[in-house]
Amino acid sequence: MSGGGNGHDPNAVTRRDWPVFVLSSHRAGSTLLRYLLDSHDELTCAPESKFIAGLEELAACPRTLAAFAGLGITADDVFAEVRTFTERIMGGYAGAMSKRRWIDKTPNYYRLTPFLDRLFAGQVLYIVLARHPLDCIASLERFWTQGGDADPDLARNAERHGTSRYGWSRYWLDVYERLAAFAASVPDRCTTITYEALVRAPEPTLAAVLQFIGERHQPDLAVKAFRERHTIGYGDPSIERAARLDAERVGKWSAWPRGEVDVLWDSVEPVAVRFGYERPSHHQTA
Amino acid sequence: MRESAPAPADAAPGPAARERWPVFVLSCHRSGSTLLREVLAPHPRLACAPESGFIAGLQPFLDYPQALAALGTLGWQPDRVIRELRAMVERLMARHMHPLGKERWVDTTPGYVRHTALIDRLFDGEVLYVLFVRHPLDCVHALHASVVPSTRHGDPEIARCARQFGVGRHAWAQYWSEVHTRLAAFAASCLERTVVIRYEDLLSAPADVLRSMLTAIGERCPADLIAHASVRTSRIGARRSAAGDRTAADPWRAWPAAEIRALWSTVERVAEPLGYRGEP
Numbered sequence: 094m095s096g097g098g099n100g101h102d103p104n105a106v107t108r109r110d111w112p113v114f115v116l117s118s119h120r121a122g123s124t125l126l127r128y129l130l131d132s133h134d135e136l137t138c139a140p141e142s143k144f145i146a147g148l149e150e151l152a153a154c155p156r157t158l159a160a161f162a163g164l165g166i167t168a169d170d171v172f173a174e175v176r177t178f179t180e181r182i183m184g185g186y187a188g189a190m191s192k193r194r195w196i197d198k199t200p201n202y203y204r205l206t207p208f209l210d211r212l213f214a215g216q217v218l219y220i221v222l223a224r225h226p227l228d229c230i231a232s233l234e235r236f237w238t239q240g241g242d243a244d245p246d247l248a249r250n251a252e253r254h255g256t257s258r259y260g261w262s263r264y265w266l267d268v269y270e271r272l273a274a275f276a277a278s279v280p281d282r283c284t285t286i287t288y289e290a291l292v293r294a295p296e297p298t299l300a301a302v303l304q305f306i307g308e309r310h311q312p313d314l315a316v317k318a319f320r321e322r323h324t325i326g327y328g329d330p331s332i333e334r335a336a337r338l339d340a341e342r343v344g345k346w347s348a349w350p351r352g353e354v355d356v357l358w359d360s361v362e363p364v365a366v367r368f369g370y371e372r373p374s375h376h377q378t379a
Numbered sequence: 380m381r382e383s384a385p386a387p388a389d390a391a392p393g394p395a396a397r398e399r400w401p402v403f404v405l406s407c408h409r410s411g412s413t414l415l416r417e418v419l420a421p422h423p424r425l426a427c428a429p430e431s432g433f434i435a436g437l438q439p440f441l442d443y444p445q446a447l448a449a450l451g452t453l454g455w456q457p458d459r460v461i462r463e464l465r466a467m468v469e470r471l472m473a474r475h476m477h478p479l480g481k482e483r484w485v486d487t488t489p490g491y492v493r494h495t496a497l498i499d500r501l502f503d504g505e506v507l508y509v510l511f512v513r514h515p516l517d518c519v520h521a522l523h524a525s526v527v528p529s530t531r532h533g534d535p536e537i538a539r540c541a542r543q544f545g546v547g548r549h550a551w552a553q554y555w556s557e558v559h560t561r562l563a564a565f566a567a568s569c570l571e572r573t574v575v576i577r578y579e580d581l582l583s584a585p586a587d588v589l590r591s592m593l594t595a596i597g598e599r600c601p602a603d604l605i606a607h608a609s610v611r612t613s614r615i616g617a618r619r620s621a622a623g624d625r626t627a628a629d630p631w632r633a634w635p636a637a638e639i640r641a642l643w644s645t646v647e648r649v650a651e652p653l654g655y656r657g658e659p
Contacts, residue, residue, distance in 0.1 A: 140452045147443030151436045156533070160432030164475040171471070178467045182460075186453040199449075245444040326452030327445065 108218065109307040112183065114209060115198035116275075117222035118268040119247060120232035122288035123198045124329035125318075125338075126222055129291075129299060130196050132317035135308055137192035140326020141199040142183065146245075148175055149208045176212050190324075194308075198328075201246040203268045206275045217282065218306050221272050223368040224288035226265045226361040227346035227354065233261040258353065262360040269364045287368065292340040347377050397505075398597035401472070403498055404487040405565075406511040407558040408537065409521035411578040412487040414615065415511055418585065418608040419485060424598060426481035428472075430488040435535075437464060438497055465501050483598075485509075490536040492558050495565045507596050508569070510562050513578035514655050515555045515646040516631035516639065522551040548638070552645040559649040577653065585612045 115130075115138070117123045131138040151157060152175045158168050187195040202209060209217060233241070237256050241247050250267070254260035276283045284305040290298045295315045303310050311317075315338055346354065358365070358372050402425075406412045419427040441447065441460075450460050472484045491498060498506060513521075526532075528541040528550065544550035544557075566573045574595035581588045585608040593600040631639065643650075643657030650657065 141449060142453060143449035144440075144443065144446040147440040147446040150439045150443065151433075154436055157433045157436045160430065161471070163429045164431055164472075165478065166471060166474050170474050174467050174470050174474075177470070178463055181463055182450065182453065182455055185455070189454055243445065248444075324452060327449055 107216070110194065111216045111218050111306075112180075112194070112213060113196040113218045113220060113306050114202060115196060115220045115222055116203050116206065116272055117198075117200050118203065118224070118229055118233075118265055119200045119241065119244065120229050120236055120329070121200070121222050121224040122291060123200055123222055124332050125288075126220075126291060127196075127198045127328060128318040128323055128332060129295070129314050130302075131323050132314045132321050133303070133308065133311055135193045136196055137187045137190040137194070138196040138198055139183065139186050140324055140328050141201075142197050143199055143201065143327060144182070145179060145197075145199070145209070145212075146201055146205060148179065148212075149205050151175070152212075153208055172212055172214075176214075179212065200268075201244070203272055204246070206271070210279070215279075215282070219276070219279070219283040220302060220306075221276050221283060221285040222288060222291075223269060223272075223285065223370075225343065225370055226262065226269075226365050227349075227357060227373070228288075228343055229265050230258050230261040230357060231345045233264065234258055237261075258349075258357060259360065262357045266361050266364055269361075269368065273364055273367045285368070289343060292338050292342070295338055344377070347373075351375065397507075399483060400505045400507050400596075401483065401502065402485040402507045402509060402596050403491060403495075404485060404509045404511050405492055405495065405562055406487070406489050407492070407513070407518055407555055408489045408534075409518055409525065410489070410511055410513040411581070412489060412511055414578070414611070415509075415576075415581065416485075416487045418581070418589070418611055419604075421604055421607050422593075422598070423601065424482050425485050426472075426476040426479050426483065427485040427487065428475060430490075431472075431486050432488050432490060433471075434468065434486075434488075434498060434501070435490055435494050437468075437501065438494065440464075441497075461500060461503075465503070468501065490534065492561055493536065495561070499569070504569075504572070506572070508566070508573045509592060509596070510566055510573060510575040511578065512559065512562075512575065512653050514629070515552065515559075515650045516634075516642060516657060517578075517629055518555055519548050519551040519642065520631045522554070523548050548634075548642060549645065552642045556646045556649055559646075559653070563649060563652070575653070581608075582612050582616045585609050 115123050115126055127138040127140075130136050152171055158171065161168070161171050183195045183197065187193065206219075233247075234256070237247065237251065242251070247264070250264040251260065254263040276285055284302065286298055286302060296312065299314055300310045319336055354373055362372065404412050404415060416427045416429070419425055447457055447460065451457070455463075476482065476484055495508075526537060528537055528546045530538050530541045532538040532541060540550065540554045544553040566575065574592055576588050576592055586605045589605060589608055590600045631642075634642075639657060647657060
């Protein structure tokens with residue numbers, strides 16, 4: 094775990110109102126994190142919003158910005174208005190949920206970090222959620238055949254790298270290579286957690302996340318998350334069948350042939366080690 | 380464990396009075412919309428923007444995969460999203476108008492011909508249109524003389540034209556025909572919100588055309604605006620008739636008669652209802 098939030102930031106009052114984005118690949122456990130954070134008294138974590146990727150196509154297009162410039166409207170003006178639009182949508186959702194602050198957890202936004210940072214003029218916090226690459230690959234492989242092909246980002250990856258385990262390893266690499274670089278560029282506004290820490294030690298992991306974003310710790314989130322109602326939307330639907338945190342959903346790749354594990358690991362290793370993951374040992378595989 | 384999000388509070392603006400509705404000048408490229416913009420520039424209430432272009436960018440946003448469905452899960456159904464987009468567009472245009480001391484905007488982007496459905500939906504019908512047309516062969520001449528068509532042209536509409544119709548006067552004639560077929564169909568769907576004016580009439584009788592157009596959009600026509608328009612249009616009229624023959628005003632008349640006939644046959648179905656004729 095890393096990150097600069099320590100509760101002594103002189104801007105803490107302001108930071109407490111900043112939006113928060115959970116950045117991850119698909120199938121990294123972001124829906125679980127969503128349910129946990131959404132159970133906080135002050136926070137709402139919406140289903141995947143997706144639309145901000147469409148706004149990027151509008152606001153970051155050079156031709157669009159040139160057209161605005163012709164009207165005497167600066168790029169900063171454009172971003173300010175797009176931010177207002179976004180905040181009305183997401184803030185409206187938070188208000189409807191009777192919550193004070195919103196969190197977004199759309200996996201596809203890993204590509205949009207420069208846009209998000211500019212959109213909110215740096216007044217935004219990030220939680221990078223990583224998951225063991227081989228577990229993630231195993232889950233992506235299943236998800237692709239269960240509706241994941243409708244997602245534009247996964248479809249793009251499938252077109253580029255295919256839908257084999259190796260293809261998904263390229264996706265994982267792309268996501269976390271970008272996120273590692275981004276996290277390093279804004280260390281005071283980004284914290285990193287792992288799925289494994291979340292399911293094995295939810296209390297301290299959530300406490301650290303909440304402290305980082307300037308919110309009060311609530312020790313009952315891991316229980317409330319599975320009792321409270323959450324809005325239907327894009328995300329992992331399997332969580333609805335869960336009654337509690339499940340620390341056993343790791344290591345399913347251990348039945349894969351050792352040679353394949355080695356090949357996949359070679360593909361992701363340079364980035365995986367940056368998130369604290371180690372090459373699987375021989376006793377972990379078939 | 381599931382529920383739908385309740386609809387958030389809707390703070391988007393309510394209906395506006397007709398005299399505050401935005402105005403879109405819809406035209407083919409090289410129809411003279413820049414002249415119309417210059418003529419309207421001194422109007423005390425109207426901010427006649429250079430080609431804005433950005434509204435076309437809203438379409439990719441609305442078409443982005445899963446975006447509208449995701450917004451629906453957040454309690455924002457498509458109509459509410461459109462209202463928010465409208466509010467955003469109006470705030471942006473206010474940033475353009477207010478420094479100029481203007482209250483209402485007139486947009487002259489030719490590329491919007493293909494986005495009339497989006498514009499009408501965006502403003503929920505609270506929008507007026509000026510169809511600004513020019514003799515097809517005159518327009519073809521201007522396009523052929525000043526635009527180098529390419530499938531990689533910076534203007535997506537020109538690039539599309541090059542892809543679809545190729546290059547040369549015949550390609551431009553097909554483009555003109557396509558654009559005005561669209562415009563005629565659209566105008567027929569909202570007659571009470573559309574006024575048609577011709578470039579040639581603006582040159583020959585600017586005062587009448589301006590009064591007619593401004594009345595249609597609910598604006599007064601100040602005397603100094605007419606004086607300004609008369610000066611501006613008379614300069615162009617003088618240039619066009621300087622040589623004293625019809626080919627100076629209408630260069631296409633010097634083209635081979637067979638080519639004129641061929642080009643006219645491409646455009647006549649749409650051109651004649653607009654009052655144009657194509658005799659050499």
